[in-house]
Amino acid sequence: MDSVALDKLDQRLLQALQVDGRAPFSRLAQDLGVSERTIARRYQRLRSLGLQIVGHPIPARLGLVRWLLRLRCTPDAAGTIADALARRPDTSWVTLASGGTELYCALNTRTADERNALLLRKLPRTPHVLSVSAHCMMRIFAGATSTWHATRFHVPAPAETSGTADTPLTPDATDRALFAELARDGRATLPELSTAAGRSPSSVQRHLDRLRSEGALGFSVDFDPQLLGYHMTTQLWLNVAPAHLRTVGETLATHPEIAFAAAVTGPSNLVASGVFRTPADLYDYVDQHIGSLPGIQSMETAPTLREVKRLAPALP
Incomplete structure (x- = not known):
């Protein structure tokens, strides 16, 4: 497979997504010093080349x-x-x-x-x-x-250690639905996640915040x-x-x-x-x-x- 022409902005975008795979385009644009439209265009191009962002549970x-x-x-x-x-x-x-x-x-x-x-x-x-x-x-x-x-x-x-001193988190039905949907697309929108989980957007956001703050949900970048x-x-x-x-x-x-x-x-x-x-x-x-x-x-x-x-x- 031949390499493709990816410039420093593409590489910096990949790095920024590794830091936070769900970072909104507006924040990525601000951090990288370019317009939001430029970030969206570069992201879609990387997606066409196989970029995937996947949410997953932390074992x-x-x-x-x-x-x-x-x-x-x-x-x-x-x-x-x-x-x-x-x-x-x-x-x-x-x-x-x-x-x-x-x-x-x-x-x-x-x-x-x-x-x-x-x-x-x-x-x-x-x-x-x-x-x-x-x-x-x-x-x-x-x-x-x-x-x-x-x-x-x-x-x-x-x-990450193989175990944890804290009591293991037991995911509920909403958590499991979110894990499944984010495994398909780590950048799925809040309305998409709400539909998949059958819960309101505010409830889904609370679950996401809890899973991330408690170290149970991570995001991987694959390119x-x-x-x-x-x-x-x-x-x-x-x-x-x-x-x-x-x-x-x-x-x-x-x-x-x-x-x-x-x-x-x-x-x-x-x-x-x-x-x-x-x-x-x-x-x-x-x-x-x-x-x-x-x-x-x-x-x-x-x-x-x-x-x-x-x-x-x-x-x-």
Whole structure:
């Protein structure tokens, strides 16, 4: 896919939308120093190129635990298994990597029974699945309000833990209706949300304000990095000395190349997703940035071959 002509204003608009995906055009125009008409025109052009803004629940705030599954499959079955996982409502993204024999899947679970049904019963009995490893996301350093895929113009979000000290928020029928509608269009208007939820606009606004203020609702911006000339998305699996895990995770969150970074359980205790233009850029990043970080004992890279599912929030 060829890159397109996007100027600095387009890039700044993408960055502003990552800060607040529902920001009105009037505020975006004021912040960027251009007319509201210009912002509307640029936004519609980006939409025609595939820009999506999606509202989604924050798993930890709703009492959900996020898991990263890593499956090794026979080459002839990996695509079929990935498609089956993508159809599940509890998965948020699925990607194929490593020669088409390995796939990654993000999963949200509320109970041990939900987790075990897939990990202990369903997947081990699936033909052509050679191995399954499940990694609990203990702390998310970058991409806390995003799915696995993010744009090159990543804006680091506050770190999210796998749990919360507060009582998990239990969404009511209106909240669930809003989650479903915002999953289709994060910038749906108040009248559209009111119709979808069957509630008055003022009631819908109160629900939105509560969900956002209590950290239960986030917004993700998706714009294909290949359109900007970034053709290599790569998963990085790092084994970091425990004393340096927080430092390395927080440092990765400041790197514009990194769209997602999380401390996870398993042999590799830190996983990240990076977006690069070329293999040479990936090498330079590993050499100049990863190599200088303290406590890194080993690293594995796995370029993404195909994104089967992305920006599909697993609804509560």
